[in-house]
Amino acid sequence: MFFVVHAQAPGLGARVEGVTDVVTGRGLARFLERLDLHGWQGEQRWADADRDLIVKARYESGGQVGLxxxxxxxxxxxxxxxxxxxxxxxxxxxxxxxxAQFHDFLTAEGFPV
Structure with missing residues (x-):
């Protein structure tokens, strides 16, 4: 399974095609799910197999997570x-x-979990 990631803002359009999560199953959804409600120090990261998409998670005081x-x-x-x-x-x-939305998105009939 491959998917496209698109970021858009006034004056900006960025697109990456062929992002895959196959190597680790639903690794991105699991990465997001494992982020602790009670916080952590520093930065946590997830990357797709080709490193075209990197997600960095940072916990801030007040219970906010910056992705x-x-x-x-x-x-x-x-x-x-x-x-x-x-x-x-x-x-x-x-x-x-x-x-949960990523779990749903990355689940396809016949897709290995």
Missing amino acids: TWVLRPWRSVFGGWDVGVTAWLEAGAAKDGVA
Whole structure:
């Protein structure tokens, strides 16, 4: 299974195609699910097999989790570039909801879990 990651804002459009989660099953969803509600020190990271997509998680006081989605296509014919977008979530229900959505998205009939 391959998927596309697209980041868009006024004056910015970044897209990475062929991102895969096959090597680790639903690794991205599991990574998000394992982020501790009670916080942690430093940064936790997940990357797809080709490192085209990197997700960095940072816990801030007040129960906020910053998820930075870094798109970095190594196969670009135009040279290297990357773009990062940070989304802030509540460490509890909001983070769990995102993890559940990724579980649903990355589950396909016949797809190995």
